[in-house]
Amino acid sequence: MMDLDGVSAQALSDTIGAIYDCALDPQRWPDTCRKVADLCESTGGGICVHDVRHVQNDQLFVFGYQSEFLEKLGSQYAKSPMAAADIVANLGDVNVLSTNHNELVESRFYREVLEPFGLMDMMWFPALRTGARMASMHASRKDKAPRYQQLEIGLFKLLSPHVCRALTISDALDIRTLRSEMLEKTVDALTAGVFLTDRVGRIVYMNLTAERQVKAGASLRILNSRLDPVDPAASAALSIAIERAAADDDDGGSGQHSLAIPNGNGAGYVATLLPVQRGHRRDIVAPFAASVAVFVQDPIDAPLMPGEAFARLHKLTGGELRVLLALAQGLGAREAGDMLGIGEPTVRTHLQHMFAKTQTLRQADLLRLLHTSTPAVRDPRPPV
Template identity: 70%
Template sequence: MSVLASAAPAHFESIGISPRELSEVIGAVYDCALDPLLWPGACRRISDLCESTGGGICVHDLRQVQNDQLFVFGYQPEFLEKLGSQYAESPMAVSDVVANIGDVSALSMAQFHLREGRFFREVLEPFGLQDMMWFPALRTGGRMASLHASRSDASPRYQAHDVGLFSLLAPHVCRALAISDALDIRALHSEVLEKTLDGLAAGVFLTARDGRVVYMNRAAEQQVKSGKSVRLANNRLAPTDSAARAALSKAIDQSTRDDDADVRASEHSVAVPDGVGGGYIATLLPIESGQRRGVLAPFAASVAVFMQDPIQAPPMPGEAFARLHKLTGGELRVLLSLAQGLGGMEVADMLGISEATVRTHLQHMYSKTGTSRQSDLLRVLSNSAPPLGVH
């Protein structure tokens, strides 16, 4: 019996779906990790499961300041154009600066003051949209991706059980996108699989059900050869850090049954430190079922482990600043709005809060940053943002 099937029935009744329905959607999401062309179908299945009228994936390029909607459906082209032009000022973009990967938000949550804000009046309401729900799913360098769903004004706003269901799916979407990003290819084909894997910068380890490594690409061989973060012991992956070793072993075991496993688990990656401030991030993909099984069938493997260097630079201007000074989401939303040259009244109107609340947030930020004027606060923010550089 699967873990999902043995889970408390009341848990699934509360979100209105069966364990089998959830497992099938999760399996479809994992198939996308090796073939991104399958994302349109997966996005529709996720939205249907959450009783949404629209959805898709948003990729925001911070260097080019552009917003691309991928695999979207259920939206008027004019709405997507409007959303793209105002995305940087939207509650979603500002909230995601301080949110953790996989954290689910809905515009109807109290902190977004949905109906009082300019975003609702100018972007959602004219196109008949009632609510949007989303989570940041991937941050790499200057890019950020999030998966979203929406409801029209003929549907109710998202409730706690809708957010709970989206939260069950979030870690699996995050894992699949992380793997696709590590591969940086459109699809894998078995006849050229080994050559393709050897050309990747990420280390790829394919393991059997018992954890034995059945294949390593060239990058993985180099990672093992250096021995700083990961080694082989009895032909099994063995991080040099004992806590990472236990976590990776548990994750590999979990991934052999991940299509049916406890999808409430939030971890989709394992940190593998080297003990001197460096190391890798291991991302795991179960490959015993779905289209993944056919792609990697020549290796008779059960789990793929992608080992890559983490990106050290803050993914968005403002994130490092917010974490350093312990700003709240509301404070950071005000700060980033002011940084765009808006005045206090305009910020209040855009965020749907009062001018008094804007002033209160400013006073709190002055105290946290050791500043006393808005110009000084904005200067400190500007100085803290990493240069984008030329690539």
């Protein structure tokens, strides 16, 4: 096999395959998180689930950390550089703590949370958003290990769309139904449309929800035994995505993992694709002899996380959003700075920038705008 700067193509392909197996069997995540960390030469890693409404930070499938560190991180997460970065970043966008190394080592978060436990660097990406709940995958280095370099960051970026795809599918499905012996009956009970296709996109099975989506006719139809979106651009994109999803199992490709299927009236569906020819996935769908599973859903109806829509609308930076959310708790500039580990002048600088971006003049006006702003419509396009 070819080596990619010391990383074999086989190791990369095996890791991507393991990620996809987790889509239908989440109990495989612990081993897969270790595979991802090993590939990126990390000493720790795992998946975090953040409940923004209840300010909880649950660590799932983590390894390489002391329990005291996980408790500390959970209590300080809202004040960390990761919290605001996760809110404003697109799904799959990789962030690295040491990108701004000087600013990091001067921060209270580094002094109080990372340094006492020997952690030198972390990289992570948001992988799933559902209302006020968000999941992210992270990897870390400790003690005297050097900071992450372009090779490790590049590998993490290469894996991120596959992790996003796997978590999206797991979140859409009641995984327990897929472990039932009565597979066809239980797949029919799913609220997501499930289309199973061969390598060239011919449908070999669709569940009852999928049939209803086709009968509605506004977004999807069947043409020559193939799933065919009404929108021409979406039709072409889906054909390419199915081909690439099938190729994922062959050569570890990184085809588009989700795409919009509009209906021409500002609505429609989001399709997420999963290759099912290898490993545990093949065993689950064996009765259907399928190569690709296409999961089709209405865009999630739950509201965006607090602050997310506002930050995107006004192009706030992560630092500005952290200050805004602190002030929204009723803190003054000095108290917000103390909580975030920055000086009061920095808080006021962020405020001035936010006044300019939101065309407000006072803190009270800014907070009033935050509390009254709601998106008029949901964007049907999935993050890319």
